[in-house]
Amino acid sequence: MRQTGTRDHLITTGLQLLHTRGFHASGVQDIIQAAGVPKGTFYTHFESKEQFGAEVLGRFWEQRAARTIAVLGDETRPPLARLKAWFDAKVTEREDRKVHPGCMIGNFAAELAVDSRLVRDRLASIFAAWTTLLAATIREAVAAGQITIALPPETVAAFLVDAFEGSVLRSKVDRDPTALRRLREVVFTTILVEKAAA
Amino acid sequence: MRQTGTRDHLITTGLQLLHTRGFHASGVQDIIQAAGVPKGTFYTHFESKEQFGAEVLGRFWEQRAARTIAVLGDETRPPLARLKAWFDAKVTEREDRKVHPGCMIGNFAAELAVDSRLVRDRLASIFAAWTTLLAATIREAVAAGQITIALPPETVAAFLVDAFEGSVLRSKVDRDPTALRRLREVVFTTILVEKAAA
Numbered sequence: 001m002r003q004t005g006t007r008d009h010l011i012t013t014g015l016q017l018l019h020t021r022g023f024h025a026s027g028v029q030d031i032i033q034a035a036g037v038p039k040g041t042f043y044t045h046f047e048s049k050e051q052f053g054a055e056v057l058g059r060f061w062e063q064r065a066a067r068t069i070a071v072l073g074d075e076t077r078p079p080l081a082r083l084k085a086w087f088d089a090k091v092t093e094r095e096d097r098k099v100h101p102g103c104m105i106g107n108f109a110a111e112l113a114v115d116s117r118l119v120r121d122r123l124a125s126i127f128a129a130w131t132t133l134l135a136a137t138i139r140e141a142v143a144a145g146q147i148t149i150a151l152p153p154e155t156v157a158a159f160l161v162d163a164f165e166g167s168v169l170r171s172k173v174d175r176d177p178t179a180l181r182r183l184r185e186v187v188f189t190t191i192l193v194e195k196a197a198a
Numbered sequence: 199m200r201q202t203g204t205r206d207h208l209i210t211t212g213l214q215l216l217h218t219r220g221f222h223a224s225g226v227q228d229i230i231q232a233a234g235v236p237k238g239t240f241y242t243h244f245e246s247k248e249q250f251g252a253e254v255l256g257r258f259w260e261q262r263a264a265r266t267i268a269v270l271g272d273e274t275r276p277p278l279a280r281l282k283a284w285f286d287a288k289v290t291e292r293e294d295r296k297v298h299p300g301c302m303i304g305n306f307a308a309e310l311a312v313d314s315r316l317v318r319d320r321l322a323s324i325f326a327a328w329t330t331l332l333a334a335t336i337r338e339a340v341a342a343g344q345i346t347i348a349l350p351p352e353t354v355a356a357f358l359v360d361a362f363e364g365s366v367l368r369s370k371v372d373r374d375p376t377a378l379r380r381l382r383e384v385v386f387t388t389i390l391v392e393k394a395a396a
Binding site for chain 2: 020021022023024025099100101102106107109110111113114115120123124127150151155156158159161162163164165166167169170172173174175179182183185186189190191
């Protein structure tokens, strides 16, 4: 396997493992075993498990960001419909699986934000990028006269990301999508308030 | 040390350790070392680390619930003032510490909700009790004509708990209370909407 192929294979395998089991519950031994590579190979590609975790988190966000951009950036639809579609997709993703490991971003924030500066910095960039994407669509919906908001789009967007992460945690405990449905209901009733058609 | 004294000592020590470092990052060895007891003693009192974790989480909630009841149940103040005081206390707690391990309830939801039924059931009870406390005060504030809400008190309360947990995660990443201040601002601007004095 080529060097970049091995590195990529380790990240793909690690993404599955670290998402399902968590960072601290997955040892380097588990990762190399699942990937079928010798331990030395792991340390050829990654300085430490912490660095590996940061790379895996980056990959998780790449995939998540691509889906988010596909939904929120779909300019064939009005901005409010895109915002609703984004929240709907979160409910649907959860409806499809009884046991769900939740969001790796929130899980890593819980497990690693205090002790790992590397992961914390990566999480901060992810939160900022995600907030920017949501804020842009919220701004469009306001400009199009579809919704009213009581606070600036950036404030609302940052809050929605936080509220989403909390709702995902709760839905892990509930083992059902109730918290994500509640999030959608509260958001579109009180925070992104649809204007009555003129 | 009496048997109950040792058990209590282990829980108190474990609360500190598991809250600061997380569940999986703290070994039984770390716990008994911090508590200064032999390993056999740990297993005299707890069947497993998982059971220990559930007990520690219960202790965390006992303390958290006592503070919550003290603030939300203080009938010398109007209900809206109590709700504001609860959110203010969350901001203040964070302002006092640069590095904060966040909320053990959210951390355990992230780390253990999928794999441990014992912890998951404990978390579900905690979320239910917490929601009931908040919902009661919200209901009082509505009845007193202080606020309007667009959804039932239980829905709003459950959402506020979720949004709080997400905001705590974010404030771990930010290392400051921004997310908790934003939570308070969004909540009292859009969700628990103060009625203008008649």
